[in-house]
Each structure stands twice: as C-alpha cells, then as structure tokens.
Amino acid sequence: MKLARDEPNSSATGAILPVKFLCSSGAVGSGIDLPSFREGLARGPDFVASDAGTIDAGPYHLGAGNGAYAYEAIRHDLDILLSEVPRGTPILIGSADTAGGDPHVERTLDVVRDVVSTRKLDPLRVAVIRAEQSKDYLKKMLREGRIRPLENAPHFDEDTIERSTRIVGMMGAEPLQEALGHNVDLVLAGRCSDSALFAALPIKRGIPEGLAWHAGKVVECGTLTCETYRRGTMYGELTQDHAIITPLGRDLRCTPQSVASHSLYENGDPYLHRECSGTLDLTHARFTQHDPVSVKISGSGYIPADQYSVKLEGVELAGYQTVIVGGIRDPFIIRQFDRWIGEVKAEITERVGKLLGNRLAASDWRIDVHAYGRNAVMGGREPKLEEPPHEIGLVVCLSAPTQELATKIAELSRQPLLHHPIPEWSGSITGFACLFNRAYIERGPYWRFCVHHVVLPHDPMEMFRLDVVTLSA
Structure with missing residues (x-):
C-alpha cells in the first residue's frame, strides 16, 4: 500500500x-x-x-x-x-x-x-x-480483541453485530x-x-x-x-x-x-x-x-x-412509530401541565394494558411527549420553566414493535388527550387541538445507534x- x-x-x-x-x-x-x-x-x-x-x-x-x-x-x-x-x-x-x-x-x-x-x-x-463492514469480519475482530469501546459506549457483542442493520467504518x-x-x-x-x-x-x-x-x-x-x-x-x-x-x-x-x-x-x-x-x-x-x-x-x-x-458507526431497527401533533391553549391546563400530562399518560398506559396487553408487554412500547413552547428543545436544562407560556405545542410519539401496534396505541391516546379533565372544568371540555385529521401520522420504522467503538485493523x-x-x- x-x-x-x-x-x-x-x-x-x-x-x-x-x-x-x-x-x-x-x-x-x-x-x-x-x-x-x-x-x-x-x-x-x-x-x-x-x-x-x-x-x-x-x-x-x-x-x-x-x-x-x-x-x-x-x-x-x-x-x-x-x-x-x-x-x-x-x-x-x-x-x-x-x-x-x-x-x-x-x-x-x-x-x-x-x-x-x-x-x-x-x-x-x-x-x-x-x-460498509462485513458482519463476519467484525465478529472475527471482536474475538481477537481488536474492537474497543469509546466513552459511554453501549454493550457490544456478537449479537449486537448480528442484529445491526448496517455498520460502517469511518x-x-x-x-x-x-x-x-x-x-x-x-x-x-x-x-x-x-x-x-x-x-x-x-x-x-x-x-x-x-x-x-x-x-x-x-x-x-x-x-x-x-x-x-x-x-x-x-x-x-x-x-x-x-x-x-x-x-x-x-x-x-x-x-x-x-x-x-x-x-x-x-x-x-x-x-x-x-x-x-x-x-x-x-x-x-x-x-x-x-x-x-x-x-x-x-x-x-x-x-x-x-x-x-477506525471508528465504527452502526444502527439497529428499534421499532415503529406513530405520532400525534396538536396544541394546548387552555390556561388552566398550562398552569398544571406536568400533572395533567402525567395523568394523560397514565390513562393511556391503563387503556393499552387493558386492551392490548395480550399482544404487547409493558416493556415493548413507550410514549414520549415533546412540549414545544415549554421545554421541548432544552428538556431538563430549560432555565425558564417558571415562566408559563400562553400555548404549548405537543408532539406525542408512540413507539412499538410493529406499525400496526404503534397506530393502535395512537388511536387509544386520542381520547385522553382531547378530554382528560382538570378540577377547574365543569362538564365536558376539549383542551387539545389536533393539527391533522386523522389525528395521527404513521412515521414508519426508526433506528437507534448501537455501536460506539473503534476497530484496530491489521x-x-x-x-x-x-x-x-x-x-x-
């Protein structure tokens, strides 16, 4: 060479x-x-x-x-x-x-x-x-001790290599x-x-x-x-x-x-x-x-x-997602948003367990809520959580092993988002406005990184x- x-x-x-x-x-x-x-x-x-x-x-x-x-x-x-x-x-x-x-x-x-x-x-x-790297080559290098983790690397073994969709070397x-x-x-x-x-x-x-x-x-x-x-x-x-x-x-x-x-x-x-x-x-x-x-x-x-x-970059299929996009402008909900969204998520979890529990283990799905206008960008580092916004945009992301199940969870989520009550309300009130009709969007498959390692080639x-x-x- x-x-x-x-x-x-x-x-x-x-x-x-x-x-x-x-x-x-x-x-x-x-x-x-x-x-x-x-x-x-x-x-x-x-x-x-x-x-x-x-x-x-x-x-x-x-x-x-x-x-x-x-x-x-x-x-x-x-x-x-x-x-x-x-x-x-x-x-x-x-x-x-x-x-x-x-x-x-x-x-x-x-x-x-x-x-x-x-x-x-x-x-x-x-x-x-x-x-792009051959799985057989990577397994061989792993057995030879020539694959090393970088800082905060996830667990890595031959099963990781096998389930990876694609791994490239930089x-x-x-x-x-x-x-x-x-x-x-x-x-x-x-x-x-x-x-x-x-x-x-x-x-x-x-x-x-x-x-x-x-x-x-x-x-x-x-x-x-x-x-x-x-x-x-x-x-x-x-x-x-x-x-x-x-x-x-x-x-x-x-x-x-x-x-x-x-x-x-x-x-x-x-x-x-x-x-x-x-x-x-x-x-x-x-x-x-x-x-x-x-x-x-x-x-x-x-x-x-x-x-x-040589640094490796690899991904594995993590599942499928369906999302609901909408917004809240009710000042009573916004004042107690953390409690309200916590109760909504609990209601959704209960409904999923009751209706889909025979097909879906609790560890196989999740619900993630991104509250734009509040802390969706900074998350826990947001310094202005004490300043209430006048409206919050919500992206509710439902993840599951199949697209069908992700969408079913989204369908079960719509009603709690629309009508979950708060003490200040009298009667039935809708507090969540969906951006689209139908309310949900099927996002399809999503991947996650599963490799943060280097190879020491010969x-x-x-x-x-x-x-x-x-x-x-």
Whole structure:
C-alpha cells in the first residue's frame, strides 16, 4: 500500500511546493455557488473536495439506506463538479449520500453515471471506496480483541453485530491516498472523516500533517467558517509552515476568531481532535488576519497514534412509530401541565394494558411527549420553566414493535388527550387541538445507534474495498 509520503511535491531545489484546494460546499446536495466556484477554479487548485454526509443526521439514514438530500439536489451539485472541474484535477467526495453505506455509495455512483451520460462527458475514471463492514469480519475482530469501546459506549457483542442493520467504518486519509494513486478523476468514498478529504493529498505531497488536518477541519463545513454564513466557496493554500484559508463569495469574510471558533464545532476538546492515524493538536496553533477576508494558520501539530484505529458507526431497527401533533391553549391546563400530562399518560398506559396487553408487554412500547413552547428543545436544562407560556405545542410519539401496534396505541391516546379533565372544568371540555385529521401520522420504522467503538485493523486498507471503474457516455 502507498503511504502518506510516497509522492513528493518538490521543486528542482527540493522545496515542497504549495498545495491549493477548493471546498465546493459544506455537503454535496446543499448547493454550490457557481460564480464563486468558478472564481476558485481560476486559481488552479490541485484538487476539489466536498463532504457529503454526517452522523449528525441521526441513525435513520444509515438504517434505511437512503440519504438526507433529494436526488435532484445531489445531481445538481455533481453536475457542476463533473462539468466544471478540469480533468487532471481530482475530485474527492466522502460519506456518500449522508451515511456512507453501500446503498449510499451506489446511489451516488448512479447519479455520476447519469451526469456523465446526459452531459456526454469524456470517460471518467472513478475510484469507489466502500466502507460498509462485513458482519463476519467484525465478529472475527471482536474475538481477537481488536474492537474497543469509546466513552459511554453501549454493550457490544456478537449479537449486537448480528442484529445491526448496517455498520460502517469511518475511513481516514490512507484509503483516499491509495485511490489517488490510481490516477483517477473522481474519488467516491463511503463513510469518511470529513477532514481526511482535504488532508489526504497535501500529506501525500509532503505538507506537514498538522497543517493538512487542521485546514481540512476548518473548511469541511464550507462557509460556516466565515463570520456570517452565506453561499460561497472555500479556498485554501498550504505550505510547509502555514495555511491560508480564503472564502470566495459576496460579503464573506474569515477572521481569526471565526476560524478558531470552528475548532469547537462538533468537538468536545478545543485542542485535540482524534483521527484514525493520530491526533490533531491545536495547542500551539496561531490564527492571524492575512488580508481583509483571509486567515493564516500556523503552529498546528499532529501526534501519531500508537495504534491505528477506525471508528465504527452502526444502527439497529428499534421499532415503529406513530405520532400525534396538536396544541394546548387552555390556561388552566398550562398552569398544571406536568400533572395533567402525567395523568394523560397514565390513562393511556391503563387503556393499552387493558386492551392490548395480550399482544404487547409493558416493556415493548413507550410514549414520549415533546412540549414545544415549554421545554421541548432544552428538556431538563430549560432555565425558564417558571415562566408559563400562553400555548404549548405537543408532539406525542408512540413507539412499538410493529406499525400496526404503534397506530393502535395512537388511536387509544386520542381520547385522553382531547378530554382528560382538570378540577377547574365543569362538564365536558376539549383542551387539545389536533393539527391533522386523522389525528395521527404513521412515521414508519426508526433506528437507534448501537455501536460506539473503534476497530484496530491489521492494515489501514483492510476494512475498505477499493474499485476503479471507468464511466463513459
């Protein structure tokens, strides 16, 4: 396997040449700003990259095998990338179609085929890296003691592997570097470290790892790194001792504060960011204003890992859900909301036990109530619970092993929500207004994360399958 520094990028004097790159957008499918993208291409980047996914979207997309962005949105962005980027400038896309499993990679590859065919483009050489893991492989690694839990990881054993719908490994820079070594026009990767998309080629060409990984961390979310988020393109230039990050687009500007603060985004530690091969260390990083819109980064370090590791992301089917959406504006209910909703849930539980108890154990179903306007966003951390709202929006979520049972529980929930009494009422009063008619919506299957572990592979490539294909019109 070709490792990080097998392709020097040096001048006749032996000096390492700068590496220039573009981040086309924060995610494939989120939209590419064509004028600023063309402005970036005019600067002659050595590669163009874009992340296409995230675990932030939750477990559903990994379980269901489809992505968060519409087909049309993905096609729009891929059409621009494949039509505008000149051949000889590689394009890297990682975490295909949100979750980066095999179905997500295939769906994205189908879009690429469609663009090449419709546009009648020259033959396109594509490296496809699949990140979905074989259950037999994971069981073998577990038996060898090569799967380790991360902090607050759930219980994990062979039964966990077997009942998982899908498990992916989050690749680092090495599979991308291997793919680039095959002289391809496009690297299409499954689940992937966001920063690795931007670090792989610079490290391969001799740029210090700390700077390469840090630049990737800064730009992978696109213009979120700027003072104010607007449409645009991020341009970067890396040398031996610094990186310069420049936003391209109307009214976009980076400052030392905006760039440094992005290091906090999605990270528990502001200084140490773990990757497969080591840890990005920002302890001594410096951020200075290079020009009115650009920031210069220096001092970023990298601590090689004692043992290479690959993070696993896996999901299992948790059941099916039906939801009821509505609202309460009765001030008497709102004043005693906790007591009222507690009594409603107790009445629903009693009715379910009486009418469905022969089909449904108490531990097999649950009712979750989200009270918008009160504490639905912050939950127990809400600081203003003593300030009564004038109305509360309720989302009542009923979860069960089958869709039929979830819906039956919803049907049994409607009446208590509508008419459960309070002492201040005389006679029969309706205190809950349903948003829809019929009152409930079948949400379908839902998944939960069941893996928060790392694998210690024998080789950085063994968990990832690399194929090179040529697509033509």
